[in-house]
Structures are given as C-alpha cells and as structure tokens.
Amino acid sequence: MSTPPSSFSGTPTALHPVVAAVTERVVERSAAHRAAYLDKIRAMAETGPARTRLACANLAHGFASAEPVDKEALRGTVKPNLAIVTSYNDMLSAHQPFVDYPPQLKKAVIRAGGIAQVAGGVPAMCDGVTQGRAGMQLSLYSRDVIAMSTAIALSHDMFDGSMLLGVCDKIVPGLVIGALSFGHLPTILVPAGPMESGLPNKEKARVRQRFAEGKATREELLEAEAASYHSVGTCTFYGTANSNQLLMEVMGLHLPGSSFVNPGTPMRAALTDAAAARVTEMARGVQSAPMGELVDERTMVNACVALLASGGSTNHTMHLVAMARAAGIELTWQDLSDLSAVVPSLCRIYPNGSADVNHFQAAGGIAFLVRTLLDAGLLHEDVLTVAGPGLRRYTQEPRLVEDGSGRTGVEWVEGPTATLDPEVLRPADDPFAPDGGLRVLTGPLGRAVIKTSAVTPEHRVVTAPAVVFDDQADFLAAFSAHELDGRDFVAVIRYQGPAANGMPELHKLTPALGVLQDRGQKVAIVTDGRMSGASGKVPAAIHVTPEAALGGAIAKIVDGDLVTVDGTTGVLTVEDAETVLARPATGAAPTAAEFVGTGRELFAAFRATVGPADEGAGVFPAVPALHHSPQQSEAPAHV
Structure with missing residues (x-):
C-alpha cells in the first residue's frame, strides 16, 4: 500500500463562530461523561489484548481454526491481530460485495505484517424490502442489535484493531456504537460502494407517483424499480445508506475518497487492501488513532455539518445522537438546528435533486465538499482520522499505481478545487441555499x-x-x-x-x-x-x-x-x-397481542425500554440526564 495522504501544512481557516460556539457547549455539556469514557478506554488500552493472559485452553480455542503460521503468531504479541466484523449477506445488494472481503483483507493484513480473523457477523436488514411490512417494526431496533453483535464479536479480546464491514441504514451506526465500547482499538470502516447508475431517480419517482394515481400498472412499477435497483452495491439515491458513507468519511473513519467507488472495480479492490494495511499500521502504533479518541466532540460536530451541507438523511438526527452518546458525548437536536442556520446547502442529490451519488462523485464528491467546508471555516480541521491527523487529508482523492511488486496500489493526489457540475455540487460561497435544510x-x-x-x-x-x-x-x-x-x-x-x-x-x-x-x-x-x-x-x-x-x-x-x-x-x-x-x-x-409474527414478539424488551427520538431512540442505558429538559430549547448559538 502507498502511504496515507499527507496532512495540510498551511494555516487552518478560522472556525465559524457558530460552529465554535456549538462545539464549545457540546464539550461543556459532555465533560463528565466524556472524561469517564476516556478513562475507561485508556485503562483498556493499558492492559492490552487478553490473548497474552488467557489460560492455555482459552487461547487454544481462539486460534484453533487458524493456519499453522497464524497459530504461531497468535501465541505471542509479535504480530497485531485484526478483527473483521462483517454485515455480509447475499440477499441485499449493498452487502453482497462483502462476500470476498475477509480473504482479501486477511491477505492484505499479512502483507502489512499482521494477521486477521473474522470475529463475527452482524445482521443487515433493508428498509427498502420491509417498507410497509411488519418487518419494518424491527428496523430501528436492529441498530442496537448490531451494536450488541459487534460487542460480542470483539468480546473475545483477542484483537489489536478492527475492520468493520457495513454500509446501510442501521448497520453503520450500530457497528460504530458497538465498536466504541472497544474504543481503545484502532478501527476502520471498510465500505463496498454504490451500484452503478440505473434508471434516473426522477423517472423512478414519476412512475411511483403514476402508480399511486392508478395510471401505471404494477408491472410498469416493478420494471422501473428493477431498473433503478439493478446490481450489487448501495442504492444510488441519497438516503440513509449513502449518508452513512459520506459521514464516515468526513468523520475520518474511512480512507479518503473511498466511500463512493463502485464494487467490482480495480479502485474498489485497491482501497480495500489499503484499508487493511492502514489499520494494521495503526495497530503497530504508526500514527495510531484509537476509535474512542478519534470520535470526539469536534468529529461529531463535523458529522453534523456534513449531514446538513449535503442534505442527508433525517434518520441521522437519531443516529448521530446515539453514536455520540456511545463515546460519552451529549449531542442534541438544538445543536443540529443551530448549525443548520449557518451551514449552507451545497448538494442536490436525489431526493433533494435529480442526480445520484455517482453523479455527485463525478462532480467532485466528498473531496471537494470537505475542501469548500474547510475553507469556509465550517469544519474542524484539527481532528484525528484513520489516515492520520488533520481533516485536510480528505481533500485528496485516490489514484491507482503499481506498488513495485506487481500489485495495484493507491496513492492520494490533490482533489478537485472547483465543482465539475454546479447543478449538483456547489462551493460554500455559492450555495443552493444559505442554510442546511x-x-x-x-x-x-x-x-x-x-x-x-x-x-x-x-x-x-x-x-x-x-x-x-x-x-x-x-x-x-x-x-x-x-x-x-x-x-x-x-x-x-x-x-x-x-x-x-x-x-x-x-x-x-x-x-x-x-x-x-x-x-x-x-x-x-x-x-x-x-x-x-x-x-x-x-x-x-x-x-x-x-x-x-x-x-x-x-x-x-x-x-x-x-x-x-x-x-x-x-x-x-x-x-x-x-x-x-x-x-x-x-x-x-x-398491544402486545398484535406483535406476533415476523419475530416481533422477541422485541418486547426493546419496546419497553427504548428511549425517545431526540435522545437517539436507543435501548442502552442513557448517559445521566441532560443538563436541560429535552423539551426545552437551549439558547441558540449566536454569531
């Protein structure tokens, strides 16, 4: 793998006063809970992975299925061991590409000087399949099931770092929440990318509306839907799945430029190798960024800004709050609302426009979006990322190169400095709208x-x-x-x-x-x-x-x-x-009698304990009560 992109050496742009004010109050509000969280993960880091202290029978169980050379490595601490947590299934287009990831990741980790094991799998359901069906009543709960599944996968405590394979709606927030309970580990999210463009979103919406009016047949509707959702990869509209991908990149949990590369391409394969190599480097201490240190108050504010500027999914008004809480950070809807007043709308991606995410990527993508937001003082630049310190790295984009050993690697070059399609992506000084919508x-x-x-x-x-x-x-x-x-x-x-x-x-x-x-x-x-x-x-x-x-x-x-x-x-x-x-x-x-079938009867405990939407709609014990009533607005952050 080529080295991660270099950090920005210039002088950071002064932070917008409202972004600064919101960040300051998040830091103040979170002080006690964030300190307790950091104390916990730093204590876990000091003790290291348990495999060096396991009884012989326990350790033998942990590497029984490994190849002989890996067994030798797992007996000691010479090589870092990386956990793979995967959301693979072959029913859903977004997760099907992960079928080949574990063997590919293992080879890339070995080349980088480590070893890797598939630690566990998490469920991945699709709201598009369950829409209007009884199964949809399990959808939001699945996020916390995924978080618990992630924790179970990592609970063997055999690992020096982790790779999380996930894309869609509840899967990525669940993986992040679960992994933050092991926040002492360096962790990277490894995406699969969107499917190639099919039927234009505007035409799909037109056929849906005609069907609702009784002017299109079911056969015509199915033909339009099948032409839209037609191959492996994430759906191309800008819903929760692709909002996840953009947010993970701006939060520094993806490698730069990796979110919207189509499956099955040489670039996708090279970026997957690069992710494995980079997390192996972090596990060996090279510019390491333990996940719980990386996801801090500035990172969460950056995520809010990116969501608003791009017109992302409203589901993240819950998921961002829940992810923040998992790191001891108290984020509120008022924080999002105040940021929305000053963060301009820079993207027109369906359903906020007619373009899909492939068009957004071609227009300049996340590299240009990060650049213009940084230059406008709307993002924190001084953050940790999996590529190294500093968000300016994410204004660069990957290019394929030969790595000298016959394999295709990645290098990062300067990304676009101007939008290539102002109907889809705008600079901060020429927005579609002055607020985040x-x-x-x-x-x-x-x-x-x-x-x-x-x-x-x-x-x-x-x-x-x-x-x-x-x-x-x-x-x-x-x-x-x-x-x-x-x-x-x-x-x-x-x-x-x-x-x-x-x-x-x-x-x-x-x-x-x-x-x-x-x-x-x-x-x-x-x-x-x-x-x-x-x-x-x-x-x-x-x-x-x-x-x-x-x-x-x-x-x-x-x-x-x-x-x-x-x-x-x-x-x-x-x-x-x-x-x-x-x-x-x-x-x-x-009533309880109505929750029978489709597995709904198994989730009575979730319905009884789930929290309110503005506190993340989670089933885990909440951080101690917020310093204000959730029904009372905080004073807005003024310039």
Whole structure:
C-alpha cells in the first residue's frame, strides 16, 4: 500500500463562530461523561489484548481454526491481530460485495505484517424490502442489535484493531456504537460502494407517483424499480445508506475518497487492501488513532455539518445522537438546528435533486465538499482520522499505481478545487441555499424534525385541519377511496414512535401525499414515526416527541383541529392548544397481542425500554440526564 495522504501544512481557516460556539457547549455539556469514557478506554488500552493472559485452553480455542503460521503468531504479541466484523449477506445488494472481503483483507493484513480473523457477523436488514411490512417494526431496533453483535464479536479480546464491514441504514451506526465500547482499538470502516447508475431517480419517482394515481400498472412499477435497483452495491439515491458513507468519511473513519467507488472495480479492490494495511499500521502504533479518541466532540460536530451541507438523511438526527452518546458525548437536536442556520446547502442529490451519488462523485464528491467546508471555516480541521491527523487529508482523492511488486496500489493526489457540475455540487460561497435544510420544530405538540431542503419555499408552511390515523394503512386506504381529494389537510399519523411499534419508516405515504400536493392541495404530515432519507417534497414534521404511546400531545389531536407545520420559523402548533392539551388521549398504541409474527414478539424488551427520538431512540442505558429538559430549547448559538 502507498502511504496515507499527507496532512495540510498551511494555516487552518478560522472556525465559524457558530460552529465554535456549538462545539464549545457540546464539550461543556459532555465533560463528565466524556472524561469517564476516556478513562475507561485508556485503562483498556493499558492492559492490552487478553490473548497474552488467557489460560492455555482459552487461547487454544481462539486460534484453533487458524493456519499453522497464524497459530504461531497468535501465541505471542509479535504480530497485531485484526478483527473483521462483517454485515455480509447475499440477499441485499449493498452487502453482497462483502462476500470476498475477509480473504482479501486477511491477505492484505499479512502483507502489512499482521494477521486477521473474522470475529463475527452482524445482521443487515433493508428498509427498502420491509417498507410497509411488519418487518419494518424491527428496523430501528436492529441498530442496537448490531451494536450488541459487534460487542460480542470483539468480546473475545483477542484483537489489536478492527475492520468493520457495513454500509446501510442501521448497520453503520450500530457497528460504530458497538465498536466504541472497544474504543481503545484502532478501527476502520471498510465500505463496498454504490451500484452503478440505473434508471434516473426522477423517472423512478414519476412512475411511483403514476402508480399511486392508478395510471401505471404494477408491472410498469416493478420494471422501473428493477431498473433503478439493478446490481450489487448501495442504492444510488441519497438516503440513509449513502449518508452513512459520506459521514464516515468526513468523520475520518474511512480512507479518503473511498466511500463512493463502485464494487467490482480495480479502485474498489485497491482501497480495500489499503484499508487493511492502514489499520494494521495503526495497530503497530504508526500514527495510531484509537476509535474512542478519534470520535470526539469536534468529529461529531463535523458529522453534523456534513449531514446538513449535503442534505442527508433525517434518520441521522437519531443516529448521530446515539453514536455520540456511545463515546460519552451529549449531542442534541438544538445543536443540529443551530448549525443548520449557518451551514449552507451545497448538494442536490436525489431526493433533494435529480442526480445520484455517482453523479455527485463525478462532480467532485466528498473531496471537494470537505475542501469548500474547510475553507469556509465550517469544519474542524484539527481532528484525528484513520489516515492520520488533520481533516485536510480528505481533500485528496485516490489514484491507482503499481506498488513495485506487481500489485495495484493507491496513492492520494490533490482533489478537485472547483465543482465539475454546479447543478449538483456547489462551493460554500455559492450555495443552493444559505442554510442546511433541517430544522427542529417546537410548540405545544412537542418537538419534531423537518427536512426542508427538498421542499419548495411555497410549501414549507401549512395550516390546515387535521386528519388523524393510527396506522399508515388507514391513510393509504382513505387516499385510495378518494376521501382526501380536493381539500387541504395535515395528516397526523401517530402511534408510530420507538416505544409504540419500533418507529417504522412511512415512506409509502410520500407518493400519495405528492399526488395531492401536485393537484394544488396544501398538505403536510405530522408523525412520531420516520420518513428517513426519502423525506421529499411534502413538508413532514417527523420524530415527534413525546410520542403518542408515551402520552405525547399528538395523541390528543382529533379530526378537524387546525394544525400548523411551519418549516420556516420552526413551529409545530395547534389552534386553541390549551383546550387540545386538556383532552384525554384518543386512539391507542398497538398491544402486545398484535406483535406476533415476523419475530416481533422477541422485541418486547426493546419496546419497553427504548428511549425517545431526540435522545437517539436507543435501548442502552442513557448517559445521566441532560443538563436541560429535552423539551426545552437551549439558547441558540449566536454569531
């Protein structure tokens, strides 16, 4: 492998005052918990891997399946041993490429002077497959199952570092949360890349909407979907999966330029080798960055900025909070909202535009995005990364070279200094919009998140009578029966929160609502469920907390109440709120008897213990109570 890209030797740009202020308050808020976390992982680092202290029978179990030469190495501490934790399955396009990764990674680690073992696997489910199905009720919970599976894989304590193979929605956050419990280990995430471009996203959306109107057949819809999702690799739209990839790179957990390289290409193979070699170097102490030291307050703020600038998935309003907490850092929705006010919108990737991630990559990709954000003072440059200290390394991109031994390696060269397509990617001084397109809504109905980057300005404020549903299927039935035609309304879809039924995505509602909006109706949605990276052109107040199942005000709305969703000023309210809040709740959360089949009965403990959306919607014990009520806004960070 070629050496990692060199660090920037110039003078860093002065940090934007709001980014600095948000970071400072995150540091202050997190001080006690972060210190306790660092004390824990540093103590673990001092004792080293347990294999040097295991009883003979224990150690023999740990290397029984290894080749003879690896057995000899594992008996002592001469060579670092790297754990591989994989999300491979061959049903899902994003994870199928990982089938060949373990043997390839092992060979690359051996060449770099180490050894590697597959420590364990984690589940990887697809929201695209389970959309609108009972299995979707396990989707959000799967993140914490993945975190626990990662911890189990690493719990053998045989390892000096780890490689995490994951791409999609809950998989990457789960891997990160689990690996942070072993934060003393240097760790790298190894991506698989997006599939090549298929049917344009705009055409796919058009066929979906025609099907919702009854103007396209199911065969036409399936043909369009199959032409869109057509090969191995991640789906090419900018949902949670590709938001994961961009965030991991900007957080310094991927090698520079590795996120959006297609599977099965020479560059993909070379970057996979390079990742294995680099983590082996870190395990041997070469510019080492233990994961728990790398993921600090500045890294998490950088992740928030990258999410906002790129128009990424709203799922990360929960995942970023949960990942931060795993490192002893208290991140809040208000932090995201305040950053959104000053971070410009620089990308137009579907559903925020018509381009896919391959087009974004060709236009300059993450290298240009990082460069323009650094130059604008919107990212912390002085952070640790798996490529070495300093985020300026991530303005470079990989090129294939011969490494002198007949193998193809990678070198890093200066990335683009200007966008190659201003319709897809813009510099910070010429943005698509001056803000990041994500707001926290507050008001008598609680707190919610709205993604405005794909919503045109004339649709960002809706005041209309509520139509209330306790299940998305009931809304779709009303749409099909033409009961929602010809009138303005705010669809209130409740009892969809983490504690009610696992907070399923409600993406199937988007085409129907889009049809009505296109007919000239003013429509919006308010829900304690998720709309995720597919949040589109209809204003959606999502992740409402407190959720209906836990007594939230959304459970007190009835048909006809005048509800306002204001994505411009950040307000979520209802007319005559005092009267509404005095009512008893209506409707009801699903009962235990309804959670039968598709494995849902196994997750009763999750439904009973899961936390609220604004605290990460996790089942793990939360860090001690935040220094403010989660229902009260912090003072915004002012310039």
